[in-house]
Amino acid sequence: MIRGVDFYAYCLDLIRQQPNFTIIHGEINQISNEDGKGVLHCGGNIYTADFIFSSILLEKPVMGKKDHYLQQHFRGWIIDTRADLFNPEEATLMDFRTGQEAGTTFVYVKPFSANRALVEYTLFTEQLLASDAYDEGLKNYIRQFIGTEDYTITEVENGIIPMTNYRFPSVDGRIIFLGTAGGQTKASSGYTFQFIQKHAARLVQSLIKKGNPFVSRPGGPVRFRFYDSVLLHVLKNGLVPGDKVFTDLFKKNKPQRVLRFLDNESSLGDELKIISSLPTWPFLKAAIRQR
Numbered sequence: 001m002i003r004g005v006d007f008y009a010y011c012l013d014l015i016r017q018q019p020n021f022t023i024i025h026g027e028i029n030q031i032s033n034e035d036g037k038g039v040l041h042c043g044g045n046i047y048t049a050d051f052i053f054s055s056i057l058l059e060k061p062v063m064g065k066k067d068h069y070l071q072q073h074f075r076g077w078i079i080d081t082r083a084d085l086f087n088p089e090e091a092t093l094m095d096f097r098t099g100q101e102a103g104t105t106f107v108y109v110k111p112f113s114a115n116r117a118l119v120e121y122t123l124f125t126e127q128l129l130a131s132d133a134y135d136e137g138l139k140n141y142i143r144q145f146i147g148t149e150d151y152t153i154t155e156v157e158n159g160i161i162p163m164t165n166y167r168f169p170s171v172d173g174r175i176i177f178l179g180t181a182g183g184q185t186k187a188s189s190g191y192t193f194q195f196i197q198k199h200a201a202r203l204v205q206s207l208i209k210k211g212n213p214f215v216s217r218p219g220g221p222v223r224f225r226f227y228d229s230v231l232l233h234v235l236k237n238g239l240v241p242g243d244k245v246f247t248d249l250f251k252k253n254k255p256q257r258v259l260r261f262l263d264n265e266s267s268l269g270d271e272l273k274i275i276s277s278l279p280t281w282p283f284l285k286a287a288i289r290q291r
Helices: 004-016 131-146 193-210 222-236 242-251 255-262 268-276 280-290
Strands: 028-034 037-042 045-049 052-054 069-081 092-095 104-113 116-125 151-164 175-177
Touching (some): 037 052, 069 131, 092 242, 104 131, 222 242, 255 268
Parallel strands (some): 052 175
Antiparallel strands (some): 028 037
16 A cells, blocks of 8 residues: 555655755635746735646636536545454455445445454445444454454555536646646546656656647546446445445446546447446446437
8 A cells, every 4th residue: 555645755755855846835716827838826925827736726627417416525544453354465445335325325445464453434425424324334344253342553644636517627728737637637536646657757748759748638448438427326325225226237247347437448348248237227327418
C-alpha cells in the first residue's frame, strides 16, 4: 500500500532537488487567462506562465439533467490488536456485511502485519453521515467480523471523493486541469490515482515532443463514461441495491476482468460478460434514460 503522506514526501523531495523549481505556499484566489498566458493570483501576488496546471475546483459544477453526483466518503482506522487476527498476505476490498440503511456501505481491511491493519468504513451516497456514525460503523465491524474489542487506534484518516459523470473541462486556454478537476476520477468507483499517473505521463510526453501539454481528452473510450453514467443512475435512484450490484460483479466475474473494467482497459468481450452478470432490466432502463 502507498501511504499518501509517503507519496507526497517522496514527490516533494524530488522537486526540491531540481534547481528550476520553487515551492511557494499561499492561498489560491483566482486562475485565469490573459493575453495568451495563464495568470495565477496567490496570497496577494500575481504570477503569469505559459501554462498553469491546476487540480483545484474553484467553483461547484452545475449539473445537467443526466448528470449524477454521489460522494464516496470514508473513515479509516489503523488498529493494533493484542492477538494476531490478520493475514498480511490477504486484503478485503469490499465487505458488504454491514448495514445498508444509509445506502451502499462496505468496509476495506488492509493488513500490515498479523496484528496491524487499516480498517476503512466507506459509503457511496449523496449525503455525508454524522461524524460518530463512521466510528460506530467501524466499532461494530471490528467487533462482529474481526472478532475483537481489544485494540488500539493508532491513526485515523477521513476522505470524500466525488463520484459524478459531470464532464469536467480538461483545458481552459492556458490552464490544464489535473486530478478530479480534470476528470481523472472514475465516476463509478472513485478510482483516481492510476488515472492521474496515466494523464501525467501523456502530458509530459506532449511537452517533450510538441512543446505544449495539449493532449486529447483523457478517460479512454467514451463507452466507459456511458457505463459509469448508467451505474450512477442505478445507484442514485435505488434501482438495484449497491451491495447486490458489486457482489454480483465480483462473484460472477474473474477478478482480473473486473479490475480491467475499473481501469477502463477492458475489451468489449470483457464488458459483455460483466453486463450479463448484472440485473438486466434495471440496467437497461437506466441505459435508455442516459442515452
